[in-house]
Amino acid sequence: MVSYKELGLVNTKEMFAKAVKGGYAIPAFNFNTMEQMQAIVQASVETKSPVIMQVSKGARKYANPTILRYMAQGAVEYAKELGCPAPQIVLHLDHGDSFETCKSCIDTGFSSVMIDGSHLPYEENIALTKKVVEYAHAHDVTVEAELGVLAGVEDEVSAAESHYTKPEEVIDFATRTGCDSLAISIGTSHGAYKFTPAQCTRDPETGKLVPPPLAFDILKAIEEKLPGFPIVLHGSSSVPQDHVDTINKFGGKLPDAVGIPEEQLRKAASSAVCKINIDSDSRLAMTAAIRQHFAENPGHFDPRQYLTPARDAMKAMYVHKILNVLGSNDKL
Numbered sequence: 001m002v003s004y005k006e007l008g009l010v011n012t013k014e015m016f017a018k019a020v021k022g023g024y025a026i027p028a029f030n031f032n033t034m035e036q037m038q039a040i041v042q043a044s045v046e047t048k049s050p051v052i053m054q055v056s057k058g059a060r061k062y063a064n065p066t067i068l069r070y071m072a073q074g075a076v077e078y079a080k081e082l083g084c085p086a087p088q089i090v091l092h093l094d095h096g097d098s099f100e101t102c103k104s105c106i107d108t109g110f111s112s113v114m115i116d117g118s119h120l121p122y123e124e125n126i127a128l129t130k131k132v133v134e135y136a137h138a139h140d141v142t143v144e145a146e147l148g149v150l151a152g153v154e155d156e157v158s159a160a161e162s163h164y165t166k167p168e169e170v171i172d173f174a175t176r177t178g179c180d181s182l183a184i185s186i187g188t189s190h191g192a193y194k195f196t197p198a199q200c201t202r203d204p205e206t207g208k209l210v211p212p213p214l215a216f217d218i219l220k221a222i223e224e225k226l227p228g229f230p231i232v233l234h235g236s237s238s239v240p241q242d243h244v245d246t247i248n249k250f251g252g253k254l255p256d257a258v259g260i261p262e263e264q265l266r267k268a269a270s271s272a273v274c275k276i277n278i279d280s281d282s283r284l285a286m287t288a289a290i291r292q293h294f295a296e297n298p299g300h301f302d303p304r305q306y307l308t309p310a311r312d313a314m315k316a317m318y319v320h321k322i323l324n325v326l327g328s329n330d331k332l
């Protein structure tokens, strides 16, 4: 049994309370590789932002859970080395699919877990979430639950269509499960293809796809039911068009990739939404930088040569999100 406290990590409790009160959101960046971890830490130290480093089931399979945990511990020490005396870093399990997975993460140093029972019937989602909350709280670990289903594909989580969260269920769900935060479905979506062209309109000037707006009326209704309760948005990459264009220019093929416009996320961040998940944008930044580097330097074969610009591109993206979308800067 390794407690996250021994690793220098924090849970989300205080962080979320401050974010809800302050009208900003904490960045939740997924990571699988050392370069992503370094970029996340550099960005959070430079902007003085608390940060959630999150690990999906796919990341655990790719990188190995033990390595990821030591990387999170390394992230804390690296942040101190970069001049942040008291970093606030959460190691969070993204889309935990069973009590056993959540327990194994809690037992090995995670400070926060998500139990995603959103695909289950309502009562089963409550029972599973409650079981995880009881174990987690006994170890001072915070729990994110999900109500409503997001469309899209993310690692092994996928759904053909979304089902918006029903505001009339949130009080019952939050009270009976005891969860610390709630991921809701208001029209965000997993992956780099959040919407089909048929769901979007086209900008007559640029020809680019314009996605349907988020359901702010549902968010508002949820906030009224649960004043001050921390709300989480998944699938909130904006799929920056410059990265998509770079990828396509240098041999990639991502036609009609589309994300959530940043001004909508900024509006959400100023509400009870206190955690915004961003994964695809990091993948796009990394891939764009690597494709460009190879196209311009066909003789390079040292991974450090192409991973350096990839890391820099991810860091720039993280800094941009913190400063211009989430507003979590200058909080350390």
Ligand SMILES: [Zn+2]
Residues within 6 Å of the ligand: 095, 154, 190, 234, 235, 277
């Ligand atoms: Zn998600």
